[in-house]
Amino acid sequence: MATIVPHTRADVEAAMRDDFRIVPAGDAAVIVEFEERIDPLINARAVAMADALRASPQGGIRDIVPTFRSVAIYFDPLLIEHDRLLDRVRALAAVGPSRPGVATRPVRVPVRYGGAFGPDLADVARFAEATEDEVVQLHTSTMYRVFMLGFLPGFAYMGTVPSRIAAPRRSTPRTLVPAGSVAIAGPQTGIYPAATPGGWQIIGRTSLKPFDLERPGAALFAPGDAVQFHAVDQW
Amino acid sequence: MIAGSVFVLRPGLQTTVQDMGRWGFQSQGVPVAGPMDPFSHRLANALVGNPRTAATLEIALLGPELEFDDERVVAVAGAEFALTIDDGLAPHAQAFVVPAKSRLRFNARPRGARAYLAVDGGFDVPVVLGSRATHVSSGMGGWMGRALRRGDRIPLGLASSHIARKRRRPATALLEISPSPVVRVLPGPDGHRFAAEAIDALQSGPYIVSGESDRMGFRLRGPSLRHTRGADTISDAVPVGSLQVPGSGQPVLLMADRQTTGGYPKIGTVITADIGISAQTAPGDALAFRVCTAADALSALIARERQLMAVEAVL
Numbered sequence: 001m002a003t004i005v006p007h008t009r010a011d012v013e014a015a016m017r018d019d020f021r022i023v024p025a026g027d028a029a030v031i032v033e034f035e036e037r038i039d040p041l042i043n044a045r046a047v048a049m050a051d052a053l054r055a056s057p058q059g060g061i062r063d064i065v066p067t068f069r070s071v072a073i074y075f076d077p078l079l080i081e082h083d084r085l086l087d088r089v090r091a092l093a094a095v096g097p098s099r100p101g102v103a104t105r106p107v108r109v110p111v112r113y114g115g116a117f118g119p120d121l122a123d124v125a126r127f128a129e130a131t132e133d134e135v136v137q138l139h140t141s142t143m144y145r146v147f148m149l150g151f152l153p154g155f156a157y158m159g160t161v162p163s164r165i166a167a168p169r170r171s172t173p174r175t176l177v178p179a180g181s182v183a184i185a186g187p188q189t190g191i192y193p194a195a196t197p198g199g200w201q202i203i204g205r206t207s208l209k210p211f212d213l214e215r216p217g218a219a220l221f222a223p224g225d226a227v228q229f230h231a232v233d234q235w
Numbered sequence: 236m237i238a239g240s241v242f243v244l245r246p247g248l249q250t251t252v253q254d255m256g257r258w259g260f261q262s263q264g265v266p267v268a269g270p271m272d273p274f275s276h277r278l279a280n281a282l283v284g285n286p287r288t289a290a291t292l293e294i295a296l297l298g299p300e301l302e303f304d305d306e307r308v309v310a311v312a313g314a315e316f317a318l319t320i321d322d323g324l325a326p327h328a329q330a331f332v333v334p335a336k337s338r339l340r341f342n343a344r345p346r347g348a349r350a351y352l353a354v355d356g357g358f359d360v361p362v363v364l365g366s367r368a369t370h371v372s373s374g375m376g377g378w379m380g381r382a383l384r385r386g387d388r389i390p391l392g393l394a395s396s397h398i399a400r401k402r403r404r405p406a407t408a409l410l411e412i413s414p415s416p417v418v419r420v421l422p423g424p425d426g427h428r429f430a431a432e433a434i435d436a437l438q439s440g441p442y443i444v445s446g447e448s449d450r451m452g453f454r455l456r457g458p459s460l461r462h463t464r465g466a467d468t469i470s471d472a473v474p475v476g477s478l479q480v481p482g483s484g485q486p487v488l489l490m491a492d493r494q495t496t497g498g499y500p501k502i503g504t505v506i507t508a509d510i511g512i513s514a515q516t517a518p519g520d521a522l523a524f525r526v527c528t529a530a531d532a533l534s535a536l537i538a539r540e541r542q543l544m545a546v547e548a549v550l
Contacts, residue, residue, distance in 0.1 A: 023424040026504030027532035029474040031424050038469060050262065065261045065472045067496055072472030074258070077507065077536055082529065149264035150470060150496030153373055156264075157470070194373065211263070213363065219263035 020045075020093045022086060027077050028062075030085065032093050033070045038159060038187070042069045043147050047224040052092045060085075066223045067148045068157070106143060106226040109191070109206050111182050113139075113231050117205035120170070124184060124201050127167040136231050138162045139203065144189060146225040154193035154211025156221035161187050173199035180205045182229065189229075207235040238359060238394075239305035243387040247299035247341065249450075252358050252377040252389070253351075253491075254290040257366035261472070261495040268368040268376065271295075271349050271450060271491045272511035274410055274539055275313030279353035281546040282310035282330045284395060289357030290367040292383075294350045295450075296517055298341020299383065301352075306335045307394060308355040314347030314515060315412065347412040348517040356392035370492055371450055415441060415521035416512045419535065420478065420503035422526055425468070428500040429480070430461040434526060437478070437502060441521035442486070448518055450492035452479075455522065459484035466499055473497040476505030476513070478524070488513060488522075508535035 025031050032049060034042045043066075050066035053073065060080030065072040075085060113136045114121040125132045144158040151157075161184055169185045174197060177183070181192040183200035192198060193210035206229075210220045221227065243250075253276060256269025270276035270293055280289050292299075298316050310330045311318060318325035319340045325331050333339050341350065360367050360378050369377025378389055422434055442457030466482035473479065477489040479499040488505065489497070490513075505513055506527065516522050527535075 024421060024529065025424040025472070025474050025501070026421050026476050027506050027529060027536065029472070029504075031472060033424075033471075036469060062258045063261045063267075065495060067471050068469045070471050072261075072474070074261075074474065077533055078540055082533075148470070148496065149262060151264060151494055153260075153263060153265045153375065217263075218260070218265070218364065223262065 022089055022093065024082075025072065029072055029074045030089060031070050031072045032089060035069060038068050038147065040145050040147075043145070044224065046071050049092055050223070053089075058088070067150070106228040107221060109182070109208055109227060109229045110232040110235065111140075111204040111206050111229050112233070112235070113182075113204035118182070118203040120167075120183075120201040121203045124165055124167045124203055128165045130164070135165050135203065138165050139184070139189070140229045140231055142228075144227045144229075146221045146223055146227060148223050149219060149221065152193050152196060152211075154209075154219045154221070156190055156210060156219075156225075156227075158189050158221075158227055159187050161189050163187070167201050169199040170201060173197055174202075177202060178205065180207065180209070182206055204229075204231075238356065239303065239307065239391045241354070241358075241389045241391060242302040242304065243299060243383050243385055243389070244302055244338065245300040246383040246385050246387070247294055248297035249293075249295040249371075250299045250383040251293050251295075251369040251371065251381075251450075252290050252360050252367055253293045253369060254288060254367045256368050256491070257364050257370070257376065260364050264495050265364060265375070266370050266373065266492055266495055267475070268366070268370040268450075269491050270351060270368075271514035272313050272351070272410070274508075274511035274543070275349070275515075276351045276353075277543055278328065278410075278546060279310050279312040279351040280357075281543060282312065282328065283308050283353045283355045284330075285353055285355065285357055289353065289392070290360065291354075292352040292358060292389075294341060294352060296344070296348055298344065298350065300338055300340045302336065302338050303333045304335060305391075307333050307391070309333050309339065310353050311341075312351050312353075313410070313412075313511075314344055314350040316344045316350050317342040346414070347515040348520075349514055354391055356394040359390045359392040372492060410511055410515065412512075412515045414516070415523065416516065417523040417525050418509040418513050419506045419527040419531060420476075420524050421506060421529060421532055422503050423501070424504075425500035426502060428462055428464050428468070429502050430463055433460045433502060436460055437486070437524050438526060441523035444516045444518050444520050444522055446518045450490060452490050452493055453488040453513070453516070453522070455486050455488060457485070460486060460502055462500060468498055468500055470496045470498040473501065474504060476507070476510050477501045478503045478505070490514065506532040506535060508532065508539045
């Protein structure tokens with residue numbers, strides 16, 4: 001960890017540069033870990049590093065996976081020398097975020113809240129000690145950041161949900177959550193790309209497909225994207 | 236020339252089309268999938284002279300019965316099923332010819348858990364995001380995104396060369412299949428989240444592969460691994476072979492169909508050279524772990540690569 005108290009821009013940059021560790025995860029992956037918390041600025045560093053690695057492709061790298069606060073680099077140990085990879089990763093990890101926390105044009109997501117589409121909206125309203133409309137108002141007035149994708153193809157972990165409506169997961173997960181369900185779990189919100197069992201609080205449904213093999217690139221969201229939900233009565 | 240097909244008379248317990256996996260899309264949440272035992276998958280392909288990219292059938296625990304509509308050179312590697320063609324015996328880990336309209340049957344399985352059937356020309360299912368691999372839980376890739384069922388007809392690629400020119404390749408490279416193997420692990424990436432004695436506890440095993448084990452991962456029962464800072468972490472990428480430890484202290488060995496990210500600390504990672512050995516354990520088998528060095532991991536992988544290249548080089 002950096003010990004510099006940041007005053008100048010150079011200090012801030014130095015502090016950021018020091019604040020990572022590179023750990024092997026087996027013999028075919030290394031993980032660059034930034035600070036252990038969920039924070040848009042830390043996530044932006046992970047996304048920037050993944051972008052930088054992709055911008056200069058190197059033989060032997062099989063996959064680059066940014067997560068909340070880390071980047072995993074999967075490689076073929078027979079094609080790339082471990083030390084050379086580490087040198088490269090170290091150099092790139094020292095680079096700060098190339099784009100700020102939330103700056104891209106938001107992806108707008110139409111949602112039909114409540115009723116049959118959002119069976120847990122009433123529970124979230126009870127949690128918030130608010131009306132269902134107020135919950136919708138809070139969910140739609142926040143600009144979310146896509147921190148990472150995981151769980152299912154196209155599933156984007158977004159944050160940060162206003163604390164008032166940040167209801168915890170259901171104590172008993174549902175055996176089947178319909179595709180397109182918009183849900184909350186604590187500070188996170190997301191859209192189920194496919195029908196699956198799930199424990200998040202379902203407050204609405206969208207017609208957008210977070211994952212579609214017919215779409216170039218397949219996934220609707222990418223880490224670092226900005227997302228805003230808006231309420232609709234019909235699709 | 237019309238490529239042939241294989242008709243599924245009996246599907247077996249979980250028979251899936253696999254190739255080396257769907258790499259490059261984990262940042263979209265797309266799991267890698269691919270063979271549980273990549274070594275035996277590649278060996279089967281090598282034995283019939285297929286390119287490394289060809290798709291095989293992964294055959295788990297209980298084998299299928301398949302009818303070929305044209306004559307094909309095939310090979311089976313990995314778990315040692317007793318194989319028959321119509322009423323004759325067929326060899327393990329060696330190329331043989333299945334005549335047109337004959338039935339290849341996987342019978343008793345004295346050793347191992349997963350076999351790979353390679354057919355000259357490969358299994359020709361649609362390529363999804365660069366791969367033919369089946370990811371069972373998301374229904375992606377393979378044959379209709381699922382394990383084979385009775386009555387399926389799986390298309391084959393064109394046989395790469397005339398059968399008469401195919402040599403019977405020798406089975407020079409075999410995985411050491413055992414019902415109680417010891418596999419090597421590299422510590423980490425989350426060693427700092429465990430009590431100091433946990434890495435010794437992991438090696439004091441063996442662990443038993445529980446019935447709740449599938450292509451995503453093996454739940455293991457054995458010495459408990461104690462966390463120091465709780466079992467919840469911020470979700471992070473999880474390579475194949477990760478030994479993820481939830482609050483129970485009982486590790487889960489993450490396998491081919493694992494999700495792209497996971498939220499429990501990982502005490503160690505099974506080395507690439509030994510993933511296939513782990514995959515050859517069935518529920519009820521024992522699995523022990525021994526810590527090794529990065530240099531050990533690399534030399535083990537090079538040794539395996541040499542074995543495979545020796546088979547691939549026989550033309």
